Amino acid sequence: MKSLKNIFQEKENLLSIFFTAGYPNLNDTTTIISELANNNVDFIEVGLPYSDPLADGPTIQDSSQVALQNGMNLDIVFEQLKAIKETNSKPLVLMGYLNQLLKYGEDKFCQACLESGIETLILPDLPMVEYENHYQQLFKKYGLTNVFLITPHTSEERIRKIDALTEAFIYVVASASITGAKGDISNSQITYFERIKTMNLKSDLIIGFGISNNETFKTACQFANGAIIGSAFIKELSKNGVSEIDNFIQSIR
């Protein structure tokens, strides 16, 4: 498996896809990952379904609920990912909520990530101050990197601080919003993307939240190393299951 670092060095216009593990069916995880890999998705975000996903809109909430009803849990996700560790060629990023890591056991969780081929975490409710006080050390011990989010309301000073702490990439949240496809990208969003771009940060940038189709993906790529599609992909899965993943990805690129 290539590391995220390599991917960012080698390519531009990176496409990342988010999906909820256990949706639409419990055992779709590995099929979805291999389909995405075969269709040249550059890296893959595996979402851990959570009962109370505060930063997520209805689409991802619903998929989480279904996944949990399907019986998905952390042990099963890690087992599924371990089984494809040797064959999977694309970097995996795990997205979940802090309470899942806390309850599973911080060390046990990190160890399981390592064994499952996960190198990067996105925990939207892990704030920077807690990261600096504790989690930075913990993640380092296991060679894991953490992704911070920035938003249209994040101050320049704070973005600089996040840039300094970043080892993976910065997740540029496209608007003041929870997850969910929105259609077009507005002029004020463009102004915000330009502002971030001209800050000349050392970190790589990925834009996400509301990226849903070829047009929004292309626009996002003008200002960042690539973009993440989540809810729009979940909607595709809910319509066609795993059978039309290739068509969906081709429609984006």
Place this chain on the structure above:
Amino acid sequence: MKFQPNKNGYYGQFGGAFIPELLYPNVKELEDNYLTILESVAFQTEYKDLLQHYVGRPSPLYLAKRLSEKYGATIYLKREDLNHTGAHKVNNTIGQILVAKHLGKTKIIAETGAGQHGVATATVCALMNLECTVFMGEVDIKRQAPNVARMKMLGAKVVAATSGSKTLKDATNEAIRYWIQNPETYYLIGSVVGPHPYPDMVARLQAVISKEMKAQLKMQTGNENPDTIIACVGGGSNAAGAFYHYLENENVELIAVEAAGLGVHSGESAATSQLGEVGVIHGSKTILMQDEYGQIVEPYSISAGLDYPGVGPLHAFLHETKRAKFMNATDKEALKAAYELTKIEGIIPALESAHALAVLPKIKFKKDQVVVVNLSGRGDKDLETYINHLEK
């Protein structure tokens, strides 16, 4: 000052601000300003004036003679039920609406369980001419219908939370999601929960309860300290207020009463301290009802205001350090206590407050033990539940 939070909002290991980056500017703005505002002369003058002339404070401290006789102790009721809007919740909403105004906010959102906080928020928004949106679980909208009607009459928009258990937890989730998407709004949280500085700010605003209690006890008994204070705990705001000025005085016994629903271990309960473990909910590290994978467990109580799978971080700390004793009462025990108070004292309590009363038969009192039960609210909103129960 063992029971005050540190600068990051921690009571021991509990508290903090576990919020998505999207909320950081809002929470930071509040954190940077709340103490200055609360301690300012302008705020204090207006807050005190409204509490006195609008809310009707001080709320009486009533010696419940027949209740005392029955349980062999000297039992006082702190009459938060007599406040304008019918519960302690208004102490907090008056304070926070002034904070919101000082911060220049014009749009207010809130979550509500029993609807008391929703009504108290809609009330102060009407008073201050501010736009108000209240999130309420679909289940609670049904079981607290009178409060939904009151909120609407007060001009608030009531939004149904239809996810999860459709109760207080889910209403809070929806309020937070709305806040993320509308960062210009002020989130007026109704209990000592949520990210720092909310737990501390709400506790300070409810502290008026124990401040008055001290003066009233001194007047009525000659001693400002009771032996025991009993309060129900949903998120924990009325308890925090009733305990606040006694927290550092370990001679005063503090009893927090949680809702046991159909029984603590029945699978239908909201007794967080008995069933919960350390976790993060609504931006705060606290004790929380969850499964082995950290999924939040849906709580149950007949009382919408206590139907919450967490407690505020202060209460988690009071539990861990054993500064407060945590007891609980089932639906049945609470109903029985509500009927009892109504019959022998002529006071119909809120179902939440009835949980605090329901532990009286479970405690062995010394003969002259001075006990204050915080009667957090009145039972008008629960009449339908009470009547249904009466018919059975």
